[in-house]
Every structure is written in C-alpha cells, then in structure tokens.
Amino acid sequence: MWRAFGTVILSALLASAATAQDAASMKKDMVGQWELATTERSKTCVVTLTSEPAAKGLKLTLEPDCAKTLPFTKAIVAWDVKGLDIVRLETADGDSVIDFTEVESGIFEGHRDGEGIYILQNLVAARSLAKSMEQMIGDWTMVRGNGRQVCGLTLTNTEAGNDNFQAFLKPRCDAQIAGFGPTMWRLEHGAMLLVAPNGDTWRFEADDNAQWRKMPDTADPLIMLRQ
Template sequence: MQTRPRSHLAILALTLIAAAAPAAAQRAPNGPAPSAAAAPSEAARAVAGTSWEFSNADRDRHCAVAFRTEAAGPIGMRLELDKACAGVFPFLRDAAAWTLADNDFLRFVDARGKAMLEFSEVEQGLWEAPKPGEGILFLQTAASVKPPAPSSEEMAGEWTLRRGGRVLCAVTLAATPAVDGFALRLGPDCDAAVTRFAPIAWAMDRDELVITGAGNRTWRFEETEPKTWQRVPETRDPILMVKR
C-alpha cells in the first residue's frame, strides 16, 4: 500500500480547515454572545437580588423593574418590566434584556443587542442615565424610594410650633394664595422666637415645608414622622411643626 508523503497530508489538513472557516463564521452571529455566555458578574448578581424603581427626575412617572440573571438569548439577561412601564415610558417597549459587567455601565438593550440606555452608578442603590427628550432617568432601589411629599391641600390646617415639649405658637397654614405661596396665620401669645421671625406665608418645596417670615427669611422643615416636621438643619433643641 502506497503511503502519501507527510507534506501532502499537511496540505490536505490546512485545506479542510480553510474550507470550514467560512461556515463557522456564518454560524457565529447565531451563537451566544460573550456577555450572555459568561456567568453573571458579582455586580449583576447584586442588582438582580433587589427590587427597583425606574423613574424620571421628578418621579411623576415611574414603574417597577426586575433584573434576572437568566440569559435572554444571546443579547443579555432577562429584564422584567411592570405593565405600567410601557404606558409611562413608551420607548421601553423595545427593551429586551439588560447587561452589566463589573465596573461597567448597566445597559438596557433591544432585541438586536443595541444599547438603549446606559446607567452609571452615582451612589449605592442609585443609577442614572441621560436620554434625549427625557432628561436624566433613574434606577433606585425600592427600599430607598421616599413616599411622595404631602400636597398643599394635605398640609393646610391647624398646627403648633413646639420646642422641647413646649408650645411656642399655634399656627394656621391657610389655603389662601399669598405672594410666597399660601397665607399663614399665628395664634395669640406666641413665643418671642416666633414673633421675631414673623412668619406670613408657607409653601412646599419638593419634600420640604418652607415658611417665609419678615425680610424674606425662611425656616425649612422636613418630615420626621407622620404629621411632625422638624426644622433643618437639625440642632440639639429643634423646632417642630406638629399638625393638630
């Protein structure tokens, strides 16, 4: 039996490899993408273990988002959006998956794997992404989301200013419009600390109660518990606004 020279065998092997290469290249796009094939990063696992809210900057539009570590085909990991998301953010209808590698952006990607949003982490539990026409969009953990501030209608009514358990003054936050918000009325026999400040108006500024006094001076209060607001910045003996 005649044996082929080794050089001929080597040439034949190289020819077969070269012929197989185009077929492999054609199959590659249908194979798993590197990001999907790799195990989820530590950062991805941390995100997937938490409930999230997706919102605009004013939080007048928001919905719930859940991140899963199971693969969503070759483009990334499974992204679950609340039914309300498509209504308040129509562009999210195209979101098909998410990706996140260590020290990288958290991305929402479409069915082709193209990034729709790129979130950077600004602090633990808070991510932000710019989007033309939408401004800055946010992801924050559900546990960190503050309840919406009370409306002006909810804040209007009878209050007392207190310090260290002592009543300083009875205060009425009226619903009557004033120059700096709404009118404010003081009861009789107020403490000198209140009369010197001479409050005349009140308003809500995001989640703070702002009281305006003489000379456009202001006292700011933040809610510490239901119907109790504390003047900020905090002091050893803070002034409280307590609703009656």
C-alpha cells in the same frame, strides 16, 4: 527593562480581573425588582432584572403598562453592566436605550436626550418613599419648644419642579417664618426640606416623638406637628 514590562502587564491583568469581579458583583446585586420613573415619580414602571442570560446581556421583564407610561421602554428587552458601574437597559442587539449610574446608595440616574432624567430605584425603597410622601401631605402647625404656635403650613403633592412640591404658609406666621417664605418642599435622605423662592432651604428631621425639628437644633427649637 523586561521586569518593568512584566510588571506593567501584571498590573493590567490584575486591573482587568478586578473590573470583571466588580461587574459580576454588581450584576448579582441588581437582580430583583426596580422602579423606573421620572424624577418626580409622576410616571413609573416596574422592571424585574434577572440573572438569566439573553442573546445580549441578561433577561428582564417589564410590567404590562410600561410601554404606555414610558414609551421608550418598548425597545428594552435586556440589561447588562458596562464598565465598572453602568447599568444598561438595552435592545435585543445590545444597543443602549438608557444607561444608569449610581448617584447614591440604591438609586441610579439616567438621561435620555430630549426627555430628561430618569431614576432607577429598588422597588421596596421607592414605594416606602412614596408612602412617606403621602403621609406628609396635608396641614401642619409650627411651634416653638414651649408649645407656642408660630405658623400654619400646608404641604401638597402638586409638582413644583426639581423634585419639589408646592407648599403654602397660612396667615399670621411670625416674622422669621414669614420672611423665609417657603413655597416648596421635598423629602431628601430622610429629611424634609422647605424651600424658599430664592433657593434658601430649611431642613427638618423626624425625632423620636414623630415630630419634625428644624436642624441644626437650638435651645428654642422650631417643630412641625401634624394637624
């Protein structure tokens, strides 16, 4: 009985030590500059997380326009890691202003009641994504593998909800593309998605020739070329 009890205690101590180690590692990884933004990036704020101790948690700095762009940031004076994987932006008393959890590598998602979802992302990666989006905006031609033009398409930066932006087909598209009828687009995990009103999605990936090919690839591929 005492041996079993001792095993339980040891397991608990080991689990506690592992949790502390994970939290310490995460704190180290989070130090640096991050972009705090709405999901569609219409409002952004640069947050610098440091390893310096504060009265509660660790110190951070917000760029001067943060309070104007995202008013709730006025209350944020420190940050910390809670539990295994929660990144907390907090008040001077250690109360949560917003908690973030990692939804994919380097991208954290947090929610505020009555306001919605906010994204915390490494600043370099966030600006790289913004640059990629800017490069996508404009007129495109869709061609088949033999070079035959089958449709024209315009990608815009007009928000269409759920991280999507408006897209418009030009007249005289072939039957397959006209039937699909995409009205939105977005970048996701390095791919470009065209989205129809019914939710159907076509996925395009960049190839070595700076073209975007519909996936999965076929013997008669559909390729997007910048006009």
